[in-house]
Amino acid sequence: MSLAKVQKAEEKYVLHTYDRHPILFTHGKGAYLYADDGSKYLDFLSGIGVMALGYSHPAVTKTIKEQAGKLVHVSNLFYTEFPSVLAQKLVKLSGLDRVFFSNSGTEAWEGALKIARAVASGKGLKKRTKFLAMENSFHGRTMGSVATTYTEKYRKPFAPVMPGVTFVKFNDVEDLKSKFGEDVCAICIETIQGEGGIHPVSPEFLKTARELTEASGALLMLDEIQCGLGRTGKMFAYQHYKVKPDVVTLAKPLAAGLPLGAIIVTADVAGAIHPGMHGTTFGGGPLACAVALEVLKVLEEEKILAHVKEVGGYFLDLLQQLDARHGCIVDVRGVGLMAGVELDSAELAKAVQKAMLAEKIIINRTHETVLRFLPPFIVTKKEVEVVVKALDQILSSCASSGDAAPAVVRSPRQRLPKASASGAK
Numbered sequence: 001m002s003l004a005k006v007q008k009a010e011e012k013y014v015l016h017t018y019d020r021h022p023i024l025f026t027h028g029k030g031a032y033l034y035a036d037d038g039s040k041y042l043d044f045l046s047g048i049g050v051m052a053l054g055y056s057h058p059a060v061t062k063t064i065k066e067q068a069g070k071l072v073h074v075s076n077l078f079y080t081e082f083p084s085v086l087a088q089k090l091v092k093l094s095g096l097d098r099v100f101f102s103n104s105g106t107e108a109w110e111g112a113l114k115i116a117r118a119v120a121s122g123k124g125l126k127k128r129t130k131f132l133a134m135e136n137s138f139h140g141r142t143m144g145s146v147a148t149t150y151t152e153k154y155r156k157p158f159a160p161v162m163p164g165v166t167f168v169k170f171n172d173v174e175d176l177k178s179k180f181g182e183d184v185c186a187i188c189i190e191t192i193q194g195e196g197g198i199h200p201v202s203p204e205f206l207k208t209a210r211e212l213t214e215a216s217g218a219l220l221m222l223d224e225i226q227c228g229l230g231r232t233g234k235m236f237a238y239q240h241y242k243v244k245p246d247v248v249t250l251a252k253p254l255a256a257g258l259p260l261g262a263i264i265v266t267a268d269v270a271g272a273i274h275p276g277m278h279g280t281t282f283g284g285g286p287l288a289c290a291v292a293l294e295v296l297k298v299l300e301e302e303k304i305l306a307h308v309k310e311v312g313g314y315f316l317d318l319l320q321q322l323d324a325r326h327g328c329i330v331d332v333r334g335v336g337l338m339a340g341v342e343l344d345s346a347e348l349a350k351a352v353q354k355a356m357l358a359e360k361i362i363i364n365r366t367h368e369t370v371l372r373f374l375p376p377f378i379v380t381k382k383e384v385e386v387v388v389k390a391l392d393q394i395l396s397s398c399a400s401s402g403d404a405a406p407a408v409v410r411s412p413r414q415r416l417p418k419a420s421a422s423g424a425k
């Protein structure tokens with residue numbers, strides 16, 4: 001089917017939740033996507049942080065084919081062999097104790113919120129129902145997730161969302177301390193905010209959140225759906241800090257594009273959950289779990305975390321060099337292969353993203369002014385150079401044309417917390 005026909009059919013039959021770019025992709029290989037007109041795109045977004053091993057990775061394709069021929073789904077009423085093996089691996093890698101498998105990021109986060117309430121009510125603390133979430137956070141689109149997501153436009157049309165959420169200024173220790181109390185069942189933090197514009201939590205803020213929750217018995221819940229599983233050069237982003245959470249959520253890259261999420265909890269938290277309290281029809285199915293095991297095997301055998309560290313460090317260095325040359329860059333932030341370039345206007349960021357796409361390079365724009373880069377973990381230094389060179393040229397031409405770059409006052413530079421700034425280098 002042609003792009004025009006697909007567009008017409010979508011317009012008529014598909015709920016309009018996305019304004020898609022007018023490109024019809026048919027297949028992918030490594031870090032590249034191919035469209036129906038034969039054009040080839042270098043993908044520095046990887047399906048919004050999902051295709052960590054790139055497209056059509058041979059080991060992943062082989063596992064999908066083999067497992068699809070054996071068993072795709074049974075139900076969680078019976079045993080299959082992969083979920084427990086995968087859970088054991090995630091336990092070992094995370095330092096936590098037990099795993100629940102979901103189908104998506106928001107389902108994992110939604111489950112984490114339920115677990116926090118269950119832990120408090122299991123202790124008889126009926127009034128301990130409040131969540132402290134962060135300004136500029138994003139946790140997903142279901143009712144609880146959206147309630148803990150800061151951006152008002154995601155919540156407003158669906159009001160009233162889940163009550164009991166107070167937003168704290170991200171990385172503001174005093175604000176966190178002043179809002180914390182005995183009624184808080186969990187502090188909710190993305191270890192590195194993704195949709196919010198690539199902002200790592202500061203070591204001091206995370207340490208304070210850990211101390212407050214430990215002292216009261218509330219939970220520290222880290223959402224690593226975007227930043228976890230190797231993207232920062234460590235398996236979990238919190239491993240850059242000397243802090244262990246009570247709950248961590250994962251999803252995006254876990255099963256190489258098949259829907260799979262995970263909630264990983266401590267033994268103490270697990271004690272509050274009993275059969276029948278929570279569940280899912282599809283979560284932890286044999287196909288997705290077999291593929292996730294293959295993903296973890298490839299990450300380990302091909303030493304991909306070390307590669308992420310090296311190439312990510314190189315990428316951030318080059319982006320920082322651009323920062324020194326282009327007045328329209330407000331800040332460059334990132335860890336490993338999770339990078340953001342903040343520009344001084346939303347119009348410019350929009351124009352730059354569009355121009356990159358015209359150059360057959362896929363990135364996206366988040367938090368209005370931030371160009372976001374989430375390439376597959378397997379990208380090479382050469383591919384990084386291609387992207388940085390294109391960005392350099394586009395920023396130069398935008399500045400000289402003045403079209404997309406209206407005169408703006410340069411915002412004050414934001415500094416990364418020491419432990420995280422290009423921390424994977």
Ligand SMILES: Cc1ncc(COP(=O)(O)O)c(C=O)c1O
Nearest residue numbers: 104105106138139140194225226
């Ligand atoms: C940090 C974070 N949490 C939760 C989600 C929601 O995940 P999903 O879209 O799989 O529901 C996302 C998605 O972008 C995310 O980045």
